[in-house]
């Protein structure tokens with residue numbers, strides 16, 4: 001019999017509640033995906049302020065849950081299991097979702113699963129594109145994460161092949177946006193400016209691309225500094241800053257290094273399916289270049305629509321559904337959120 | 349739902365049932381009381397019969413890092429000890445601080461979600477008032493102080509009848525100007541010498557104390573007030589200066 005899984009997400013600045021239906025054949029259907037964002041409250045600080053995010057989660061949790069049930073046309077008593085982000089993320093923010101999830105699961109008398117946010121970003125793709133062939137390669141890129149993962153089982157087996165050694169890709173976008181006088185978060189305005197710019201105008205460095213660098217790790221700190229250095233130099237010479245060209249050249253450097261390493265990893269692992277997810281997966285140049293390079297390498301590329309790529313409750317509900325389908329154990333009610341939960345721990 | 353939210357004060361936690369009044373048709377009102385504003389993780393099932401407040405089951409663990417882990421298990425265990433299930437509850441009373449933010453939110457998120465899922469109202473009470481409600485009646489005014497960390501206390505002043513006359517505030521003990529010489533709460537124990545006060549029981553809010561504060565609202569069938577945390581401090585956040593130069597000027 002089909003089961004209804006509720007997912008709760010509160011690891012950063014989005015309060016998300018999702019509802020999915022797990023069918024007997026293992027497919028997972030999206031029923032509701034409600035998100036309350038505190039991003040505007042963080043804008044003037046140029047980054048997420050943990051206490052501001054935590055306060056917003058507490059205010060938004062119950063109304064967002066109510067909206068999800070109205071949107072799905074379900075009542076709370078229809079829920080068969082609850083999944084919640086147990087980590088990684090901001091400690092105070094995670095605690096709000098975990099506390100609410102424990103209370104909902106207890107009051108509704110349904111099993112609770114504490115699950116991994118990173119794995120959720122990949123599991124969400126099954127809501128749009130159906131069952132994920134394994135093994136598959138996942139490139140997870142957002143304001144908080146930049147990781148290359150090998151997925152052998154969507155419910156239980158993720159292996160990190162590489163990750164950023166400094167800034168996340170999305171963080172580099174935010175910092176470069178500030179240098180260029182563009183608003184926070186930096187992804188959308190840089191993508192927009194880049195459309196009018198020349199991606200080969202300025203040769204920005206590709207981090208960690210040398211022969212002696214770790215093959216699948218990333219670095220964006222040097223790139224960010226190179227952009228700032230270039231902009232300061234132009235300003236000192238009294239030149240007008242060609243914002244569109246800087247944005248396009250920066251974006252090209254990011255997309256180039258991300259896709260080159262992802263495709264190389266897939267080839268080396270003998271994997272022919274790739275998923276790109278996380279907020280930065282909405283970036284037009286990254287998608288374009290990934291499609292080009294995957295096609296050339298004979299790799300099937302799957303990118304969830306932008307709404308599913310950013311943090312939301314549906315991704316946690318989707319992962320929860322796979323964990324339920326795999327008949328994995330439930331999480332004890334006294335578990336703690338883990339801000340540094342490693343990606344190989346898919347559910348607690 | 350969203351219409352009712354917009355009328356709530358900023359910072360309050362909307363409950364889907366804020367507009368729902370407690371239906372008191374029973375002889376006994378069964379209340380779950382929750383507080384995580386102090387190092388004590390507190391849950392209890394309290395029966396309210398007429399004016400009488402009787403604790404039927406409670407679970408308390410003093411551990412400032414366990415609020416998120418233990419508050420729901422404690423609520424369940426308290427109900428079990430009382431011989432009831434959560435579905436038997438008529439209302440929830442939640443301490444809304446002041447208290448250290450992260451721990452405070454664990455209890456409030458729990459109370460809000462329990463109330464939402466069980467379809468019962470959640471009554472907010474000031475956690476310092478709950479402590480005051482357990483101070484035995486006497487002839488003197490008194491203070492309630494709890495540990496606000498950063499060498500500060502959350503405090504409020506009460507008259508001999510237990511009515512709050514000042515506060516709640518957050519301050520360094522040395523800046524607290526008062527003639528009152530008796531104080532309850534764990535903050536009184538911590539700073540007894542600095543304040544020149546005589547500490548008295550209790551140290552932490554109890555389930556019965558929480559329910560006593562909400563008693564007239566519960567019995568008067570009043571709709572619950574918005575569930576608004578008493579943070580008393582702004583978030584630590586600084587607006588960034590201009591981007592740092594990476595090249596020498």
Ligand SMILES: [Zn+2]
Pocket residue numbers: 117121142144278310311
């Ligand atoms: Zn994320």
